[in-house]
Amino acid sequence: MVIxxxxxxxxxxxxxxxxxxxxxxxxxxxxxxxxxxxxYIGQGQTAPSNPVLDETVFRFAPGLSYxxxxxxxxxxxxxxxxxxxxxxxxxxxxxxxxxxxxxxxxSDGNSTTTAKASFKQLNQNSVDQRAPTLSRRDxxxxxxxxxxxLTAKSSIQFxxxxxxxxxxxxxxxxxxxxxxxxxxxxDFTEKVDLSLSLRYRETDTDTAxxxxxxxxxxxxxxxxxxxxxxxxxxxxxxDRNVQxxxxxxTIGLTSNFTYNYSSKTQLTFGVSNDFGTSGTGESQENFDxxxxxxxxxxxxxxxxxxxxxxxxxxxxxxADTFVQxxxxxxxxxxxxxxxxxxxxxxxxxSGTVGGDFDNTVFSLSAKLRY
Numbered sequence: 001m002v003i004x005x006x007x008x009x010x011x012x013x014x015x016x017x018x019x020x021x022x023x024x025x026x027x028x029x030x031x032x033x034x035x036x037x038x039x040y041i042g043q044g045q046t047a048p049s050n051p052v053l054d055e056t057v058f059r060f061a062p063g064l065s066y067x068x069x070x071x072x073x074x075x076x077x078x079x080x081x082x083x084x085x086x087x088x089x090x091x092x093x094x095x096x097x098x099x100x101x102x103x104x105x106x107s108d109g110n111s112t113t114t115a116k117a118s119f120k121q122l123n124q125n126s127v128d129q130r131a132p133t134l135s136r137r138d139x140x141x142x143x144x145x146x147x148x149x150l151t152a153k154s155s156i157q158f159x160x161x162x163x164x165x166x167x168x169x170x171x172x173x174x175x176x177x178x179x180x181x182x183x184x185x186x187d188f189t190e191k192v193d194l195s196l197s198l199r200y201r202e203t204d205t206d207t208a209x210x211x212x213x214x215x216x217x218x219x220x221x222x223x224x225x226x227x228x229x230x231x232x233x234x235x236x237x238x239d240r241n242v243q244x245x246x247x248x249x250t251i252g253l254t255s256n257f258t259y260n261y262s263s264k265t266q267l268t269f270g271v272s273n274d275f276g277t278s279g280t281g282e283s284q285e286n287f288d289x290x291x292x293x294x295x296x297x298x299x300x301x302x303x304x305x306x307x308x309x310x311x312x313x314x315x316x317x318x319a320d321t322f323v324q325x326x327x328x329x330x331x332x333x334x335x336x337x338x339x340x341x342x343x344x345x346x347x348x349x350s351g352t353v354g355g356d357f358d359n360t361v362f363s364l365s366a367k368l369r370y
Contacts, residue, residue: 101120145157
């Protein structure tokens with residue numbers, strides 16, 4: 001079962017299998033802590049290094065989307081969005097941010113190939129990368145996966161994923177991340193595959209001695225486990241080798257499930273445990289768990305919610321516990337126009353002095369796709 005939306009007619013048809021859509025989002029956001037700061041004043045300081053900043057943010061994001069391959073073996077999309085942000089009291093935070101993305105899929109019944117590429121300009125803080133002037137960065141990503149049948153009951157999948165993150169501030173560490181996964185699948189039942197997988201990951205940072213290599217060995221399963229429950233899980237062993245400092249091993253886990261509670265309500269949930277790298281180049285072990293739902297209460301109105309917990313165990317400093325929750329509504333006016341409202345709360349309890357923060361955001365936006 002798929003819970004979806006009404007489909008908009010295109011702005012322009014290009015031949016019989018391609019379409020161009022005009023998109024736009026206009027919104028307002030009330031954010032009581034834009035920089036995820038706090039009131040902590042360190043020794044020798046006279047004011048907080050990252051003070052709480054309460055702002056009203058105005059946002060306008062026009063774009064174009066070219067979508068091709070309708071009802072064809074090869075399909076895909078190229079999209080461009082330019083987001084303009086204006087802050088009510090801090091004009092130095094105003095920004096114009098580009099987002100260009102491409103994705104494609106080819107499937108002939110015996111094999112499936114996917115490809116993706118994107119360039120995103122970001123100007124926002126997160127739990128492990130915070131700055132008084134926001135964390136301005138450019139993120140380039142490309143990758144793909146190919147899965148093909150080996151026998152009537154087995155297949156192999158291999159892929160490649162590359163990220164390049166460049167920060168404007170010298171307080172952060174530019175980095176690249178390269179991942180190469182290989183997975184073998186065997187048909188356990190008509191609807192469930194068992195898997196053996198191996199993933200190599202290399203992370204290079206500009207901070208001396210913090211680059212790392214990871215290996216993840218796992219078993220797992222994917223598919224439709226019951227008529228209402230589908231998804232995947234992989235569980236195994238992950239080893240991180242750091243350029244300088246102590247290496248670490250842990251239980252590796254990634255999962256994502258969808259439970260169709262009814263014809264109108266869908267639940268999603270998952271758990272993961274993996275190594276990562278912060279904005280300053282620090283190695284970390286991240287335990288994440290989430291649960292969310294979407295319910296189409298009426299044909300034109302949907303209610304959504306999500307709660308997540310992230311335990312961040314840094315290799316070289318005390319751990320953080322980060323909790324985030326949101327609830328929102330989506331009202332479909334017609335096939336071209338939607339109105340969205342969302343309330344979001346996040347809280348970080350840090351073992352590092354001055355690392356705590358909390359943040360409340362309420363946003364309202366209108367979305368056009370024509």
